[in-house]
Amino acid sequence: MTRLPYGSPTTPLPDEVDVAVVGGGIMGLATAYHLARTSYLRITVVEGAYLAAGASGRNGGGVRMQWSDPNNVRLMMESLRICRGLTQELGINLWFRRGGYLFLARTPAQADQLERNAAMHRELGADTRLLSPTAARAIVPELDVTGVVLASYNPHDAVVFPWPFLWGYAARATAMGVAIRTHTKVTRIEPETATYRLHLSDGTALRTDTVILAMGAYGHDLNRGLGIDLPNRPHRHEILSTAPLKPLFDPLVVDLSTGLYASQSLRGEVVAGVTLGAPDLDAPPEPIDTTSSLGFLERIGAALVRVFPRLGPVSVLRQWAGPYDFSPDGDPIVGPSPGHPKVIQMCGFTGHGFMMAPAVSRLVARFVAHGIGDPLLDRWSPGRFAGKPPARPREVMIIG
Ligand SMILES: Cc1cc2nc3c(=O)[nH]c(=O)nc-3n(C[C@H](O)[C@H](O)[C@H](O)COP(=O)(O)OP(=O)(O)OC[C@H]3O[C@@H](n4cnc5c(N)ncnc54)[C@H](O)[C@@H]3O)c2cc1C
Known part of the structure; x- marks a missing residue:
């Protein structure tokens, strides 16, 4: 069957995968792309609406290395470096200016x-x-x-046109075998002995070893169903x-x-x-x-x-x-969830997830596929809020 380059509501889904990504925004698609590039894992992206439906299709496209926090400066220098070659890598004009x-x-x-x-x-x-x-x-x-x-x-520093960014990652991921299903919601995540069962709005279900919740601001209900309470x-x-x-x-x-x-x-x-x-x-x-x-x-x-x-x-x-x-302390919330190490969170990006995605998606894919950590992932751990009131933002510039 011919696969549409950007995913579709009729993309066939297997019964079982290694990694299920929930959310077809920039985080989910870029991470699926890097996972497919660097591993032989079976990967699916499930998106509840269309690919640019969330914040990723609605943002200002600003990409800057001017930050108040040195970690963010380093991350964004890397993201901008990646962006400069991304038109060639993804084969799509990103309108990178x-x-x-x-x-x-x-x-x-x-x-x-x-x-x-x-x-x-x-x-x-x-x-x-x-x-x-x-x-x-x-x-x-x-x-x-x-x-x-x-x-x-x-x-x-630069500005991009967000939609082709998503389409580029989606098309390359699809070409490498990632199944991208749109207009299908994950309605519940059921933990099994060593796997998770994702219940979908079309009445089917999908079993997976690892779940990546790349749902931006939309993740609370699914998280709560797993007993995970995040402060974003x-x-x-x-x-x-x-x-x-x-x-x-x-x-x-x-x-x-x-x-x-x-x-x-x-x-x-x-x-x-x-x-x-x-x-x-x-x-x-x-x-x-x-x-x-x-x-x-x-x-x-x-x-x-x-x-x-x-x-x-x-x-x-x-x-x-x-x-x-x-995010209460201004840092994203990324990594294994408390009590569910195979449920990986990617959220809390406030007003700057789009610019961070090229670099962050690589870090997360490396961690999920090969178990390689990174100091940034330690700092951004979802577990950091447990038992203490979250600090207020360190960054003074929370903007697009
Ligand atoms: C107006 C505006 C301007 C911005 N400007 C900038 C900027 O200039 N630079 C910058 O870097 N960032 C900017 N941002 C922030 C940036 O857009 C986000 O941080 C980033 O897009 C988050 O990407 P994401 O993939 O995590 O989430 P999203 O793009 O929100 O994707 C989450 C996806 O999950 C899907 N979903 C939800 N529930 C389910 C479900 N149950 N099952 C399956 N799928 C589901 C949604 O439909 C959605 O497509 C801006 C944001 C806004 C709103």
């Missing part, structure tokens, strides 16, 4: 943070430069730098794109005071988002909300025009939302 990221600081505390970050980045070999407001304008002449005290710029919480994050404009700016611009981020796509649309609030991390998870709000439009309109006054009269073409998957 290296225009850099430009952070704008308006307060002494923000400027201080950028200075400390840039010094640490340089020690790690990342080419982050501190710029005066005037120098920032030399890179983005459209900027209004009134009130800006310092900027930081890394020309190697979904939070609606809204974003928009404008009518196409002539090329106005290259870097993705971040205003640290408002949380605004804005980039211009290769087709000319300005794609911009802003973080509004945070979930109550002490409350039970709320249902996922992907509605759009007028409040967001008002807030982002003001934030965008403050930075780019010329965008005042521009029409908004599309506004949408997706789930951020907040």
Whole structure:
């Protein structure tokens, strides 16, 4: 039977596999691809809707190495290195555009943070430069730098178009024998003696040795069914794109005071988002909300025009939302689950799972296929929350 390159609702599934990946977002697909590349394991991906249905099909595509935490800087240097060769590796145009990221600081505390970050980045070999407001304008002449005290710029940061990223991983995984079934939910995971039985919404079941839960913000119900209680919480994050404009700016611009981020796509649309609030991390998870709000439009309109006054009269073409998957200490939640070492979690990526996926999926595939660990996986262990209140985020920049 011919297999569709990106998976389909009719992909035949075997009764038994070695690894079942739940969730066909960037994490699940990239991990399935690396597992297939580096092992002879029998692998299936089960996606409840279509491949870009979750946060992976709704994000801003920002990929940066400018972080406050050295582990994240190293990880993202590796992710960006992988991204540079990924169009060739996956055989699909990712619209990978290296225009850099430009952070704008308006307060002494923000400027201080950028200075400390840039010094640490340089020690790690990342080419982050501190710029005066005037120098920032030399890179983005459209900027209004009134009130800006310092900027930081890394020309190697980038933006991608998320969908081909997913399709590329899916197509290559399929070509290597991974069965990708879409529009089929995993409704329950039943532990057996040494395996797990995944009950599917089409009434069938699938037995597997290892389960990878790559469900982003959607994983609570399946986890609870296994007695696993994780502290990540979904939070609606809204974003928009404008009518196409002539090329106005290259870097993705971040205003640290408002949380605004804005980039211009290769087709000319300005794609911009802003973080509004945070979930109550002490409350039970709320249902996922992907509605759009007028409040967001008002807030982002003001934030965008403050930075780019010329965008005042521009029409908004599309506004949408997706789930951020907040982790209480700002670190992702990745690795074997407490009490279920063969249930591997990949969640809690807040607003930056897309950019981390190229590197993280390799680490997880290596661990699952060959048992090779990594200090990052130790640090991100789902078991780290057991018995203690989670620390608050170390990263100051939780943005796209
Ligand atoms: C608006 C927005 C902007 C963002 N901007 C950026 C950015 O610029 N850069 C960046 O790096 N990150 C960004 N992010 C974050 C990033 O998109 C996510 O961290 C990342 O996509 C998470 O990928 P995932 O595969 O873990 O989850 P998802 O993409 O959410 O995939 C989970 C999948 O699981 C499926 N699923 C759910 N329940 C079931 C079930 N029972 N059975 C089977 N399948 C199921 C869902 O349908 C979904 O497809 C943004 C997020 C949003 C919402």
